[in-house]
Amino acid sequence: MGTQIKNNWWKVLAGILLVYAVIFGFFIRFPLMPVVEESMRNLFYHVGMWFGMLVMLITGFVYSLRYLRKFDEQEDAKAVEAVNVGLMFGFLGIFTGMIWANFTWGRPWVNDPKLNGAAVGLLIYLAYAILRGSIDDTHKRAKVAAVYNIFAFFLWIVLVIILPRLAGEGLHPAGGGTANTVLPMHLPPSMRLVFYPAMLGWVLLGVWIYKLRVRIRRIRLIIENK
Amino acid sequence: MLGNEIIHLIGKEIRLELKQKYVLNGILLYLVSTIFVTYLAFDRIIEPDTWNSLFWIILLFVAVNGISKSFIQESPARHLYYYTIASPQAVLLSKVIYNLLLMTILSVLSFVFFLLLMGNLVVNIPLFITTLILGSLGLASILTMVAAIASRASNNFSLMAILSFPIVLPLLGTLMKVSKSALSAAQWSGNYGFIIILLTINIAVIILAYLLFPYLWRD
Numbered sequence: 001m002g003t004q005i006k007n008n009w010w011k012v013l014a015g016i017l018l019v020y021a022v023i024f025g026f027f028i029r030f031p032l033m034p035v036v037e038e039s040m041r042n043l044f045y046h047v048g049m050w051f052g053m054l055v056m057l058i059t060g061f062v063y064s065l066r067y068l069r070k071f072d073e074q075e076d077a078k079a080v081e082a083v084n085v086g087l088m089f090g091f092l093g094i095f096t097g098m099i100w101a102n103f104t105w106g107r108p109w110v111n112d113p114k115l116n117g118a119a120v121g122l123l124i125y126l127a128y129a130i131l132r133g134s135i136d137d138t139h140k141r142a143k144v145a146a147v148y149n150i151f152a153f154f155l156w157i158v159l160v161i162i163l164p165r166l167a168g169e170g171l172h173p174a175g176g177g178t179a180n181t182v183l184p185m186h187l188p189p190s191m192r193l194v195f196y197p198a199m200l201g202w203v204l205l206g207v208w209i210y211k212l213r214v215r216i217r218r219i220r221l222i223i224e225n226k
Numbered sequence: 227m228l229g230n231e232i233i234h235l236i237g238k239e240i241r242l243e244l245k246q247k248y249v250l251n252g253i254l255l256y257l258v259s260t261i262f263v264t265y266l267a268f269d270r271i272i273e274p275d276t277w278n279s280l281f282w283i284i285l286l287f288v289a290v291n292g293i294s295k296s297f298i299q300e301s302p303a304r305h306l307y308y309y310t311i312a313s314p315q316a317v318l319l320s321k322v323i324y325n326l327l328l329m330t331i332l333s334v335l336s337f338v339f340f341l342l343l344m345g346n347l348v349v350n351i352p353l354f355i356t357t358l359i360l361g362s363l364g365l366a367s368i369l370t371m372v373a374a375i376a377s378r379a380s381n382n383f384s385l386m387a388i389l390s391f392p393i394v395l396p397l398l399g400t401l402m403k404v405s406k407s408a409l410s411a412a413q414w415s416g417n418y419g420f421i422i423i424l425l426t427i428n429i430a431v432i433i434l435a436y437l438l439f440p441y442l443w444r445d
Contacts, residue, residue, distance in 0.1 A: 068441050123392035130388055134379040144378045147438045148389070151371060154434055158396040158427060166419055 011208055017201030021048075021194055030188045035104055042100045043187075044194055048202030049093030055203050056086030056210060057125070061153040064146040076142035077221070079149060080132070081213040083125055085206055090122050113164040114172040121160050124152050228319075231312040235320030242299070243328075249299070253292045257336055260284050265343040274409040277347045282402050285336050285361070286394065292332055293325050293369040294386040297377035309443060318439040322370045322432065329362035353408040353417065357401055360424045364397040367428060371435040374442050397427050 025044040033040060060082035067075040097115065098108040109115065131148055135141040164172070187195060243250055264280055297305070308317055337358060341348075348354045372390040376382040404420045407413065 068438075120392050120395050127388045127392060131375070131379060131385065134381050134385055136380070140378065143441055143444075144375055147442055148375050150438060151375075151431075151434055152393055154430060155368075155393050155396050155427075158423075159399075162423065163396060163399060166423060 010204055014201050014204035014208055017197045018205060021045075021198035021201055024194045025198065028190050028194055030190045039100055039103045040191075042096060043191070044198040046093060046096040046100055047195075048198055049089050049096055051199050052089035052202045052206040053086045053093055056082045056089060056206055057153065057156065059210070060086060060149060064149040064153075067142060067146045068150075071139070071143075073138070073142065073221070074218070076146065077217045078214055079146065081210055081217060083128055083149065084213065085210045087122065087125050087129075088209075089206060090118065090125070094118055094122070112172055114160070117160040117164055121156050124156055124159075128152065228313065228316055231316035232320045232323065235308070235312060235316060236324050239320060239324040246299075249295060253288065253332065254335070256291055257284075257288050257332060258339060260287065261336065261339050261343060268344075270345055274347050275406070277344060278402060278406050278409055280344075281336070281340055282361075282398060282405070284340070285333055286365070286391075286398060288332055288336060289329060289365040289369055290387060290390055292328055293366065294373050294376070294383065296321050296325060296370055296373040298373075298382060305443065314440045314443050315436055317443070318370070318374070318435060321374075322367050322435065325366035325370050326363055329366045330359065333358050333362045347409050349410065350408040350413070353414060354405055356421070357405045357408060357424075360421070360428065361397070361401045364401070364424065364428050364431070365394065367431045367435060368394050368397060371431065371439070374435075374439060378442060397424070400424055400427070 021044050025041050030040070032038065060079045063075050063079035063082060066072075067079060094115075097118075101110055101115075102108045128145065128148060132141055132145050135144055261284060264284065268276070268280070305317075337354075369390055372393060373386060376386045376389055379385050400420050400423055404417050404424070407417055
């Protein structure tokens, strides 16, 4: 029982934080900002998807590096599943973003460097899945995929973090557009009380899904090798 | 030691290309016919934005076609032989440098032929040439690495396009931005940030390729 609590307390925490974020995300009051107004509540969900993706892709990158050092199949399994969960968060981030964009910018897709960066980022990681599918030998697949993942991660960082800031003409926060005031440190205190726990909750949920998927993959591997 | 190996390997690449002239001629014909088809479809382009995007998209396709052969032109057994007499880094760097030469020639030819048919819209020619050189280096290094990755998989021709188009976009997007300003306002000052980004991408990609390639060739 003691180890159960010791190993799983963060899953309970993830649940509590997300229930809190969903309930209070819809009920708190905050000063409305022009253009975004009530749709501002999407911040608790849309940005959470983004953080989930970032954490998962960094995890995938780290495990790909570790695979190239030790050539352990488990490291490869962790890298793939991290990328898979990252992709899931990426798609959810784009969908929540499209709903938001439809309300604030009038269309689900606008020509914004961050939107385009996110979409191309998804293409980069979908290509990772195709690359894995086209190599049959397990060790070769793991090695080539790890090399691609490390290479792609660097260009992905340039794409989604450096270029949008340099372009400076987007609609997203910190891009000079409509929602320029929406940076975490500029949020009204009541929103910050929901924002930070929500972000932590989404990331923890991502880690939980990722751990489950790694375990499923490990069991499959054992069954296949039998 | 490494330098010596690289020089010999580049010499080998050039001799191989001259021996199999049809490959190079094929790419040149591809370049000419693509630009000519674009010309017939568009006639003359007045809009700088269209000019710019068409030019870089054509160059991207030419580059992918020219570089995708890098690691599949010769048999795997021959590659094994190279790795016994030279370090994998030397093999990679020689391919990058050779592809840089190839890309420089191809991009200059594309530019000249494009000017000829589509008309000149470039205001700041030195800035455009700078973009062209940085673009050639970036395309050569990124696509060489992608070609190396794709050569390890089974359906490598379609894989080359799937892997390279999204991954080349950070570079291509930046290139298009700089060259767009070379087409409209003839200013250098606003572009230093982008040029630094291009240089950083180029250097980082070459370092990454140098570090990662030894893992790729070993089975």
